[in-house]
Amino acid sequence: MFKPITIKDIAHALELSPSTVSRALSDSYEINEETKKRVIEYAEKHNYRRNPIASSLRHGRSYSIGVVVCEVANSFFSQAIDGIESVAYGKGYHVIISQSHDAYEREVVNIQHLANRAVDGLLISMSAETKDFSHILKLHEQGLPIVFFDRVIDDFETHTVTSDNRKGAKQATLSLIDRGFKKIAHLANAPHLSITAERLEGYEEALRQCDIPLDESLIRYCHHGGRVQEEVDEAARYFINLREKPDAIFVASDRLSMGCLSAYNKLMPRESHPAVAGFSNSDVLDLLQPGFTCIRQPAFKMGQVAMEMLIQLIESRYPVYDFENIVLETELIQR
Structure with missing residues (x-):
């Protein structure tokens, strides 16, 4: 033995x-x-x-971090997790990863399970379906260190790490306008998510800058964040059935970009597809639509920064009252 x-x-x-x-x-x-x-x-x-059980008894810590994301298979989150682990393991912490699959019930169960395992802190990116934050607020009130990344909430003060969603959305929309498209639809994530509002602002700002009137009928929300493909298919059919069809679509997330291109491949010939630009950290989408223009987030760095901030909270000898909201630059990839 x-x-x-x-x-x-x-x-x-x-x-x-x-x-x-x-x-x-x-x-x-x-x-x-x-x-x-x-x-x-x-x-x-x-x-x-080091014996983790002995260390936890001696130091009052488990040296484990809980990470809650919507989906590990999502290119953005897999890259963010790599960044998280690169810092955590170097500092002697282990990472426990759980997936919400953008479902509120799964998120609640996962967070409660991680808390019951006595993790030293949580890194959370909110699920698309979560509107009630009481399961997180309760843990925060009990003193559990929590840092949000990408999808954040402002119901209490803590460190957050996001990318410049507004600027990235504006760049993506302007890239479509620069190619001559004028009727640009927007396929958005769940309306209550922080990233949704910020990316909608960037889309609207680009239209205003180019004197293109905002048409509310060209904005569709996916309340399940792309988890339910039928919802994305329905949005694509809606655009296709409009009397004046959009000639381009700005898509607000990695998962929705994949779902949107898949929907159009099912519903109409490729030569009739609208142009698509959107947020994505995946190289696979270029296979579905050659020349796919995307906004790439610094996912690895976001994971690193979030983990460093969480460890600072965990290891601080005194209560922390000054919190940072870090915003990282995105990159426009035009193929």
């Missing part, structure tokens, strides 16, 4: 006290550099790993 090496084993082998070994592994100033080097080299050679 496998038995991992312990601090006592290292102490016995090097003829040191367990407390000396523990302080050496923690890089304590009380231990001289030669002893630290001996201990660390021996620990690495024998594959020593």
